[in-house]
Amino acid sequence: MTGDLQRTVGRNLRRYRLQHGLSQEAMARVLDVHRTYMGGVERGERNLTLNTVERIAAAIDVDPLALLTRDATDVDGNR
Secondary structure (H helix, E strand, C coil): CCCHHHHHHHHHHHHHHHHCCCCHHHHHHHHCCCHHHHHHHHCCCCCCCHHHHHHHHHHHCCCHHHHHCCCCCCCCCCC
16 A cells, blocks of 8 residues: 555654654754654655655664565664
8 A cells, every 4th residue: 555664754753753752852952953844754754765765764763665665663663
């Protein structure tokens, strides 16, 4: 379905943010983006490039595949 991957990345970023006790605003600062952009990413409204996914993953020190994968594993790689 169109947009599933966008929503998966958004859910994973939201999960990471909540696991680390960050507000959307604090997470946006970590990623060097605007808070409203961060909200759009979390809602799956932003069509991210692979370069952006890689940049985000590097900023939060996770494997880019962890952001793209929908499973029971949290973004930090724990089950």
